[in-house]
Amino acid sequence: MICSVLLTFFFATPVRADVSVVIAKVKPSVVIVGTFKPTNSPRFALRGTGFVVGQDQASTGNLIITNAHVLAQPAELDLEAVLVVQIRVRHGEWQMRLATVVEVDKAHDLALLRFEGPAVSALTVGDSDQVREGQAVAFMGFPIGGALGFSPVTHRGMVSSIAVAALPAATASQLNDKSIRTLRGAGDNFNIFQLDGTAYPGNSGGPLFDPDTGHVLGVVNMVAIKGIRESALTHPSGISYAIPSGFVKQLLERSRAR
Numbered sequence: 040m041i042c043s044v045l046l047t048f049f050f051a052t053p054v055r056a057d058v059s060v061v062i063a064k065v066k067p068s069v070v071i072v073g074t075f076k077p078t079n080s081p082r083f084a085l086r087g088t089g090f091v092v093g094q095d096q097a098s099t100g101n102l103i104i105t106n107a108h109v110l111a112q113p114a115e116l117d118l119e120a121v122l123v124v125q126i127r128v129r130h131g132e133w134q135m136r137l138a139t140v141v142e143v144d145k146a147h148d149l150a151l152l153r154f155e156g157p158a159v160s161a162l163t164v165g166d167s168d169q170v171r172e173g174q175a176v177a178f179m180g181f182p183i184g185g186a187l188g189f190s191p192v193t194h195r196g197m198v199s200s201i202a203v204a205a206l207p208a209a210t211a212s213q214l215n216d217k218s219i220r221t222l223r224g225a226g227d228n229f230n231i232f233q234l235d236g237t238a239y240p241g242n243s244g245g246p247l248f249d250p251d252t253g254h255v256l257g258v259v260n261m262v263a264i265k266g267i268r269e270s271a272l273t274h275p276s277g278i279s280y281a282i283p284s285g286f287v288k289q290l291l292e293r294s295r296a297r
Contacts, residue, residue: 066191
C-alpha cells in the first residue's frame with residue numbers, strides 16, 4: 040500500500056529540472072551586443088544583451104535577438120565604429136564577431152541580427168501565450184553595462200502582471216513624444232510581462248526563460264517599455280518588463296519568408 044502511494048506521488052509530481060543545469064544550457068547562447076571602434080579606449084563598448092535563436096536559411100550565419108534600442112543609432116556611428124557581438128568559445132573566452140542587422144521591429148523594440156562563423160547553440164523560443172501571472176521565470180544578461188564583469192548573470196522571479204505596454208495617462212501632457220511614437224507604431228497596444236525581479240540597463244535584450252526548460256518566454260526590456268509604461272510617473276519605479284516571445288516568433292517567420 041505504501042509503495043503504491045509513493046509511486047502515485049512520484050508520477051503525479053511534475054519533474055523539475057535543476058536550475059543550475061538549465062542555466063548551463065542557456066549561458067552559451069547568450070551574447071554581448073556592442074560596438075567596436077579601434078581609436079576608442081576601450082575599443083569595445085557594451086550596449087546590451089542578445090541571444091542566439093538559430094541560423095539563417097542559407098545556414099551561413101547565426102541569428103540573434105536583442106532590443107532595437109540596444110543598437111547604436113546612426114548619429115552615434117561613424118566610419119570606424121562597427122556593430123559586433125561577443126560570444127563565449129572554449130574555456131569561457133570571449134570572441135568578437137562582426138554583426139549585421141537583418142530586421143528591426145521598432146513597434147515591439149526588437150531587432151534580428153546575424154553574425155558569421157561556426158554555429159552557436161540556439162535557444163528554443165517558447166509560447167508566450169501560455170504564460171500566466173504568478174509563473175516562475177528567470178532572465179540572463181550583463182547588468183549595469185558589464186560593470187560586474189563580462190559574465191552572464193541570472194536572476195529569478197515571477198511574472199507579476201500581464202499588462203498593456205503603456206499606462207493610460209490622466210492628461211495628454213503626461214504622454215511624452217517617445218510614448219506617442221511607440222503607440223502609433225504598434226497600432227493596437229500590446230501586452231507585456233511585468234516582472235518582480237530587478238533587471239538593469241545592461242540586461243536589455245536578454246532572454247526571459249522558463250527555469251525548468253530554458254525555453255525563451257520573452258525579451259527583457261529596460262528602456263523603451265519602461266519609457267512608455269511609466270511616462271506618466273514623476274518618479275519611475277524599479278519594475279522590470281519583458282516583451283513576449285510571440286513577437287520574436289513573428290520576426291523570425293518574416294525573416295524565413297524572405
